[in-house]
Amino acid sequence: MHKVVITGVGIISVLGNTVDAVSSSLYNGQSGIIVDDQRVELGFNCPLTGVIKDFDPKARLTRKQKKTMTDHAIQAHAATMDALEMSGLQPEDWQNDQTGLIFGCDSSSIAAIEQVRLLKERGDTGLIGSGAVFRSMTSNVTMNLNTLLKTRGAAWSISSACSSGGHAVGQAFTLIAAGQQDRVICGGAQEINWESMCSFDGLGAFASNTDAPTKACRPFDKNRNGLVPSGGAAAIVLERYDHAKARGAQILGEVCGYGFSSDGELLSNPSTTGLSMAGAKALKRAEIIPKDIDYVCAHATSTPAGDIAEAVNLKTLFEGCSPAISSTKSMTGHELWMSGASQVVYSTIMARDGFIAPNINLETLTPEAEGLHITPFTIERAPHSVLCNSAGFGGTNSCLVLRY
């Protein structure tokens, strides 16, 4: 099996549009959550959302290129180009069949709505336009990136609800470790628009304390009352270690374990056993034991049931000891399909810049998490061995072990 390393990361996030801006937000515990006035007018239970500021979609793509791309695909392209620039790879390095693209994405709502509206308005399918069919697919990110970058290897998207991004990084790791790809650009992308969130809002799973938006998302806090939807795009360049070393690349970290499982229980409520099963598999693959982990980038989304389930799973996995734990969703909100991949980017940024980001808004620890070292404060040391948890509707779990 080949060793797999991280040589580039890029992100368009509610915490910033560059790695340095995101690092500053993570270090300072700054929230990217606002009240969306349109959701107030539309009668949402929760008008809160993460928001991406000052991102210019015209900066790197032509109108013709954007015609087939969703907003989140355009953000994924920006994140990917930043990650590739950081990696030092050149087009001649990736335009071959040993380079792949795998992203996590599980919806594309706007195009589906728009094409129906245009058909009803214009009365002719030929007048819908050429881009809608491509924009309406969940594989929109990878099909467009494949065309733009001209990679020739793997090119597909993984749809597994809120663990999509985690499984995308995990599968990229698996393909490189097995020798099937030399490098894979992987990540996750999530649309931010009210249209994609209205029915989710109706389930009552979103935060209800909307008076102070930046305090609404409070994973592991006793007074948490729901998640805050968010999104953007995260990209990671994974390479076979020997190739990266041979070209003198900067090695940012290593992906050394990936474990997955499914709960086989309920659609929306996670089990108390599935995530720890995936975690144990990831640790085994990384050939380490639980006490070797010194930071957990938790899935915790701030829902009453989900955070309890993760706390129980973490206690099972770590058997009485506890590494430092924080949920970056306390600042970003829940980046859904993107989150499993953004956690890898956030953890890599922390390792690069020498800190562990806080779990903000943790004032009173939920009783079920007692004994776990969930940090409400920034820790002034770099993480060395990290577990990234992600879990999705239907009970699909992804755990990644990263080493820095």
Place this chain on the structure above:
Amino acid sequence: MTDPEVIQHVNDLLAEEFELTFDQMRPEALFKEDLELDSLDAVDMVIILEQAFKFKIKKNEAFKRIRSLNDLHKFVLEKKKEL
């Protein structure tokens, strides 16, 4: 609208939709080889022309034979005369 005005309007529409420069838009320019427009772009070209000039193009055999910008100008002028 005079014929030169129609041609200018067609060129303006194409320049806007496909980010073409007027230097590229020589009458003899071939859509595929010179302007790098493909069959998907043809779908959108039909939409902008139908909406601008209020005639129908869909399933028109003459439109399918268009290869150059000059061919398109002639096609649009003919269709306008039919209105």
